[in-house]
Amino acid sequence: MSLIDPLRNLLPARFRERHPLVPVLRLTGPIGMATPLRPGLSIAALAAPLERAFKIKRAAAVAIIINSPGGSPAQSRLIYRRIRDLADKHGKPVFVFVEDVAASGGYMLALAGDEIVADPTSIVGSIGVVAATFGFDKAIDKLGIDRRVYTAGTRKVTLDPFQEEKPEDVRRVKALQKEIHTVFIDMVKARRGEALKGSDRLLYSGEFWTGGKALELGLVDRLGEINGVMKERYGEKVRLVAIPTGRGGLLRRLRPGASADRIANGLPGLGAGLADDLISAVETRSLWSRFGL
Numbered sequence: 082m083s084l085i086d087p088l089r090n091l092l093p094a095r096f097r098e099r100h101p102l103v104p105v106l107r108l109t110g111p112i113g114m115a116t117p118l119r120p121g122l123s124i125a126a127l128a129a130p131l132e133r134a135f136k137i138k139r140a141a142a143v144a145i146i147i148n149s150p151g152g153s154p155a156q157s158r159l160i161y162r163r164i165r166d167l168a169d170k171h172g173k174p175v176f177v178f179v180e181d182v183a184a185s186g187g188y189m190l191a192l193a194g195d196e197i198v199a200d201p202t203s204i205v206g207s208i209g210v211v212a213a214t215f216g217f218d219k220a221i222d223k224l225g226i227d228r229r230v231y232t233a234g235t236r237k238v239t240l241d242p243f244q245e246e247k248p249e250d251v252r253r254v255k256a257l258q259k260e261i262h263t264v265f266i267d268m269v270k271a272r273r274g275e276a277l278k279g280s281d282r283l284l285y286s287g288e289f290w291t292g293g294k295a296l297e298l299g300l301v302d303r304l305g306e307i308n309g310v311m312k313e314r315y316g317e318k319v320r321l322v323a324i325p326t327g328r329g330g331l332l333r334r335l336r337p338g339a340s341a342d343r344i345a346n347g348l349p350g351l352g353a354g355l356a357d358d359l360i361s362a363v364e365t366r367s368l369w370s371r372f373g374l
C-alpha cells in the first residue's frame with residue numbers, strides 16, 4: 082500500500098474517487114431569443130460553462146443534452162464551433178443527447194457531437210432556414226394611418242411590414258436564406274458523412290422526423306438516453322456531473338436595481354425589457370408549436 086493511500090481517505094469523496102467522470106451541459110430553449118423564464122441560448126452565455134466542462138482533466142468525455150427548436154443561425158454556428166474547438170483542444174469526445182427536439186439550429190448544435198443519441202420519440206431535423214413577418218399595410222390604410230419613414234440607403238426598409246411587399250425584397254431575402262442553407266448543409270455533410278442515408282432533396286427540405294426515423298436516415302447514431310449510454314460506455318460507476326449554464330430568468334430581471342443596471346448599460350429599462358420579452362415569448366411559442374410541443 083502506498084503512503085498516499087491513507088492520506089487519500091482524508092479528502093472529500095469527489096477528490097478521492099477514481100470512477101470515470103463525465104461533465105454534462107444542458108442546452109434548453111430557443112437559440113439567440115430571450116424570454117423571462119427561459120433566456121435564449123447564446124455563445125456569450127455558454128462560453129464559460131463550456132470552458133469549465135472541457136477543462137476538467139479527469140473527464141472521460143463531455144455530454145451535452147439538447148432540447149431546442151432552433152433560432153439564430155449565427156448563434157447556433159458559434160456555439161457549435163466553440164464546442165468543436167474545445168473538443169479538439171482538450172482531446173475529449175462529445176456525446177449529444179436529444180430530448181424533445183433538436184431541430185433547425187438545435188440540430189446544428191447536435192452536429193457538434195461525435196455521437197448523437199436520440200429518444201425514439203424525439204423530433205430531429207428541420208435542416209432549412211425560415212423567416213416570417215406580417216403585413217400591416219392594408220390595416221393601416223383602413224385605419225387612415227399615415228406612416229412616414231426616412232432612410233439613407235435604398236434597402237433600409239426591406240420587407241417593412243407596414244409597406245406593400247416588394248418582389249425584389251423577397252428575392253433578396255431568399256438569396257440570403259439560400260446562402261445560410263448551404264452553410265448548414267455543408268456542416269451536416271461534413272459531420273455526418275457516409276452515415277447519411279437519405280437523398281439531399283429529402284434531408285435538406287426542412288422536414289423533421291422522429292428519433293427512430295432520424296436513425297434510419299443517419300442523422301443520429303443510436304437511440305437511448307444519457308444514463309444508459311454513459312454506463313454502457315464507461316461502466317456502472319460513471320459519475321455524471323452537471324455544469325450550470327448560469328442563465329438567469331425573471332427573478333434576476335426583477336431584482337432591486339435591475340432596471341437601473343439595464344439603463345446604465347445602454348439597454349431598455351425593465352418595463353421596455355418586459356415588453357420585448359412578451360414579443361420574444363410569442364415568437365418562442367411559435368417555434369416550439371411547429372413541433373407539437
